[in-house]
Amino acid sequence: MTEEPVLTPIEPSIRDEEPPDDAILVIRAGPVTVEKILEHARREEGRFTFRGAPMASVSVDATIGDWTLEAILRDRLWSRTTYATTTVGALRRSGHDLLPTFGVPHYDLLLPAATLKAAGSLLATFGHGRAQPLPPEEVTMAKDAPVQIDIPCDIQQLDDTGYVWTFLDEARDPALVSAGAIVIAADEVDPVIARVVDLVPAGDRTIVHLEVLPGDPTEYAEALSRAHLLIA
Numbered sequence: 580m581t582e583e584p585v586l587t588p589i590e591p592s593i594r595d596e597e598p599p600d601d602a603i604l605v606i607r608a609g610p611v612t613v614e615k616i617l618e619h620a621r622r623e624e625g626r627f628t629f630r631g632a633p634m635a636s637v638s639v640d641a642t643i644g645d646w647t648l649e650a651i652l653r654d655r656l657w658s659r660t661t662y663a664t665t666t667v668g669a670l671r672r673s674g675h676d677l678l679p680t681f682g683v684p685h686y687d688l689l690l691p692a693a694t695l696k697a698a699g700s701l702l703a704t705f706g707h708g709r710a711q712p713l714p715p716e717e718v719t720m721a722k723d724a725p726v727q728i729d730i731p732c733d734i735q736q737l738d739d740t741g742y743v744w745t746f747l748d749e750a751r752d753p754a755l756v757s758a759g760a761i762v763i764a765a766d767e768v769d770p771v772i773a774r775v776v777d778l779v780p781a782g783d784r785t786i787v788h789l790e791v792l793p794g795d796p797t798e799y800a801e802a803l804s805r806a807h808l809l810i811a
């Protein structure tokens with residue numbers, strides 16, 4: 580008998596705060612594509628429920644309190660080369676709801692379903708081609724060769740641990756992903772180096788918590804090369 584996935588109600592993790600003003604800016608990190616929105620929404624509905632049903636959502640950050648756009652880009656989205664913005668008002672007018680979940684400034688942006696149609700509708704609210712490049716000094720990743728990701732994740736997708744999370748069965752080789760291991764994570768466009776914090780069984784799946792390490796992966800490679808620690 581196949582074990583059913585264990586889904587966790589999101590309600591205990593919803594912050595007790597007033598809904599954000601319509602003028603508040605909502606930031607979604609790149610790559611801002613239908614495919615990525617759908618991938619991340621399906622991951623969320625594979626773990627959380629809202630009002631008793633699987634929760635299709637994507638993680639976003641909002642400019643509330645001391646979290647300005649500049650602070651969010653600097654402290655939370657520093658590894659992304661692109662991002663897109665919209666307003667709470669625009670999302671509400673398009674029929675999308677926001678839940679203040681986990682730690683500030685994280686929100687879950689709800690989709691009616693984890694489908695290409697729903698993902699495309701949400702992307703239209705942010706706008707195709709409105710992803711903006713981060714400052715040039717933040718973009719140093721070499722892209723000459725195809726990047727192989729050990730385990731994909733959404734660096735905005737946090738839970739109550741404060742760490743980025745994903746599922747072990749999404750890893751290219753799950754045997755490489757163990758507590759304490761160093762892995763290449765996120766996506767092929769903006770990969771990051773991460774440390775595996777822990778693995779948590781959840782029914783027939785396993786949740787992986789990741790600590791995203793600071794700095795461009797190429798900086799680590801350059802340092803290892805200087806120390807003659809790279810194996811050709």
